Amino acid sequence: MAKLMDYDRALELFEPVLGFEVHIELSTKTKMFSDAPNYFGGEPNTNITPVDLGLPGSLPVVNGQAVRYAISLGLALGCSIAPTSRFARKNYFYPDLAKNYQISQSDEPIAFAGSVEVELPNGRMFTVPIERAHMEEDAGKLTHVGGATGRIQGAEYSLVDYNRAGVPLVEIVTDIIYGAEADAPELAKAYVSTIRDIVVGLGISEARMERGNLRCDANISLRRRTPEGEPPAPLGTRTETKNVNSLRSVERAIRYEIQRQAAILDEGGTITQETRHWHEDTGETSAGRPKSDADDYRYFPEPDLLPVVPSDELIEELRAALPEAPAIRRRRLKAEWNFTDLEFQDLTNSGLVNEVIDTVAAGASPAAARKWWTGEIARTANAQGVDATTLVTPLQVAQLVALVDDGTLTDRLARQVLEGVIAGEGTPQQVVDARGLAVVSDDGALIAAIDEALQSQPDVLAKIRDGKVQAAGAVIGAVMKAMKGQADAARVRELVLERATALPE
Amino acid sequence: MSEITQEQVTHLANLARIALTPEEIVSLTSELGSIMDHVATVTEVATPDVPATSHPIPLQNVFRDDVVGQTLTAEEALAGAPDHDGSRFRVTAILGEEQ
Numbered sequence: 237m238a239k240l241m242d243y244d245r246a247l248e249l250f251e252p253v254l255g256f257e258v259h260i261e262l263s264t265k266t267k268m269f270s271d272a273p274n275y276f277g278g279e280p281n282t283n284i285t286p287v288d289l290g291l292p293g294s295l296p297v298v299n300g301q302a303v304r305y306a307i308s309l310g311l312a313l314g315c316s317i318a319p320t321s322r323f324a325r326k327n328y329f330y331p332d333l334a335k336n337y338q339i340s341q342s343d344e345p346i347a348f349a350g351s352v353e354v355e356l357p358n359g360r361m362f363t364v365p366i367e368r369a370h371m372e373e374d375a376g377k378l379t380h381v382g383g384a385t386g387r388i389q390g391a392e393y394s395l396v397d398y399n400r401a402g403v404p405l406v407e408i409v410t411d412i413i414y415g416a417e418a419d420a421p422e423l424a425k426a427y428v429s430t431i432r433d434i435v436v437g438l439g440i441s442e443a444r445m446e447r448g449n450l451r452c453d454a455n456i457s458l459r460r461r462t463p464e465g466e467p468p469a470p471l472g473t474r475t476e477t478k479n480v481n482s483l484r485s486v487e488r489a490i491r492y493e494i495q496r497q498a499a500i501l502d503e504g505g506t507i508t509q510e511t512r513h514w515h516e517d518t519g520e521t522s523a524g525r526p527k528s529d530a531d532d533y534r535y536f537p538e539p540d541l542l543p544v545v546p547s548d549e550l551i552e553e554l555r556a557a558l559p560e561a562p563a564i565r566r567r568r569l570k571a572e573w574n575f576t577d578l579e580f581q582d583l584t585n586s587g588l589v590n591e592v593i594d595t596v597a598a599g600a601s602p603a604a605a606r607k608w609w610t611g612e613i614a615r616t617a618n619a620q621g622v623d624a625t626t627l628v629t630p631l632q633v634a635q636l637v638a639l640v641d642d643g644t645l646t647d648r649l650a651r652q653v654l655e656g657v658i659a660g661e662g663t664p665q666q667v668v669d670a671r672g673l674a675v676v677s678d679d680g681a682l683i684a685a686i687d688e689a690l691q692s693q694p695d696v697l698a699k700i701r702d703g704k705v706q707a708a709g710a711v712i713g714a715v716m717k718a719m720k721g722q723a724d725a726a727r728v729r730e731l732v733l734e735r736a737t738a739l740p741e
Numbered sequence: 742m743s744e745i746t747q748e749q750v751t752h753l754a755n756l757a758r759i760a761l762t763p764e765e766i767v768s769l770t771s772e773l774g775s776i777m778d779h780v781a782t783v784t785e786v787a788t789p790d791v792p793a794t795s796h797p798i799p800l801q802n803v804f805r806d807d808v809v810g811q812t813l814t815a816e817e818a819l820a821g822a823p824d825h826d827g828s829r830f831r832v833t834a835i836l837g838e839e840q
Binding site: 264265266271272273279280281282283284285286289291297298299300301302303320322327329331379380382392393394395396397398532534537538539541542543544545546 | 752756758795796800801802803804805806807808809810811812813814815818819821826828829830831832833834
């Protein structure tokens with residue numbers, strides 16, 4: 237276990253400097269350079285063609301749809317689209333690609349020089365500078381067999397499935413990010429989350445981190461603070477943390493690296509420039525491959541492919557079709573829904589904005605939609621360790637809200653109905669019918685129960701008649717119990733006070 | 742004469758995973774130097790208004806429709822493999838990582 241410095245102390249001594257590389261798997265039907273299905277999964281080595289195996293005589297051809305997706309993403313990132321961009325071979329020897337090179341883009345990426353506006357949980361807006369976005373192909377999947385841990389160290393051999401080889405990727409590379417300061421971990425999470433929102437909004441990727449559709453490599457270094465008036469210290473040595481497969485991990489990994497690097501630097505040590513692996517289970521990073529001349533990839537233009545020269549018409553057509561940027565959309569929704577900053581941040585942090593949008597579209601009020609999603613549903617999801625979106629649909633929530641609005645259900649009953657819906661008992665109305673959960677709105681039944689309760693508690697009745705209205709609580713409780721909770725407490729209270737005076741002495 | 746050193750040749754051979762004898766390193770250093778000289782001559786002719794080219798034929802934007810075609814079966818894919826487990830290629834464990 238590496239030594240860690242207290243986070244606040246680390247921030248006093250050092251300035252965190254960040255950089256991210258995010259890989260997006262595009263959801264095209266076919267691969268980047270072959271007409272094999274873009275589907276990772278199923279039987280190993282079945283979604284492949286000779287191109288994906290790099291067989292002699294096979295030639296790659298660029299997927300036009302992947303190029304359009306990449307241009308749309310570049311535009312959504314505020315990038316300029318290169319008048320001419322080229323593919324290049326990145327040479328390395330590793331069996332995850334059969335060709336011994338990856339087709340990527342080197343000094344002529346399709347999109348460059350953009351920025352992304354990111355909102356942090358504390359409400360701070362941060363502009364992340366984007367250096368470039370380029371097209372490339374994904375690599376195959378290796379399974380290491382033998383050895384104690386299933387990790388590569390000690391493995392006897394590896395098995396290779398090339399179904400993922402050639403899947404279209406866009407890699408988004410940020411410029412160096414300064415100024416995040418203590419918000420660095422939150423910024424990392426918010427940035428990746430925003431990228432996810434953008435690609436989902438564009439409909440160009442499934443963007444499921446747990447499935448590897450969206451992967452983040454986080455670069456971080458620390459720069460020692462210098463007293464005012466002195467020149468800034470040079471940038472520190474950076475590490476690149478890989479294998480960060482959830483938004484939460486992105487945040488934790490950055491925080492961990494800040495604390496780890498600060499402890500080393502403070503003791504006069506040096507940071508090794510290396511790849512580090514994030515371990516979700518222990519919440520630590522471990523050293524991987526040192527960066528050395530292994531990074532000499534000898535890029536050269538891919539001779540089997542021709543330059544990509546998008547026309548102005550195509551670029552403008554794709555620009556016109558761009559959806560609203562996430563930050564702008566959030567501002568619009570917040571105003572439309574009349575939420576406070578806190579309410580909206582709460583919702584944003586829960587990641588359920590889209591569910592609330594759909595629930596409102598299905599007829600619920602924004603306030604009610606927010607209350608159910610961030611309240612009872614999020615709590616249940618948390619308790620069950622599942623994603624809230626898998627529990628109920630926005631339509632079901634809207635139907636539930638409607639039953640509350642028309643008086644069929646109280647909030648308390650609605651929670652029971654929700655429980656039934658989550659348990660798969662049907663629509664809210666079906667659960668109400670099956671469980672007999674509707675509010676007893678028949679005053680006759682309520683009055684009978686109230687009269688009985690009042691007559692069995694004559695001392696309470698006397699107090700109410702003496703004007704001690706708070707004594708009614710005991711009667712209301714008894715009535716609610718008799719009604720098995722299926723009564724509107726406010727109406728019961730009204731009726732109790734009415735009956736207390738109406739009953740004969 | 743271009744300044745190709747024996748160290749550079751050794752480094753390149755290592756990157757390309759090619760084993761070279763000391764004699765080959767000496768001869769390749771000289772040959773690569775000649776090639777570099779030749780390229781330098783071409784560079785002298787090229788003026789700034791001649792754009793860099795990556796392909797001899799002036800074509801661009803050759804794209805494929807996003808339509809699924811014929812794939813290989815696992816048997817076909819593995820037919821030429823030195824070793825496999827019936828569905829996946831089997832390779833010697835290599836110390837290193839996915840790029």
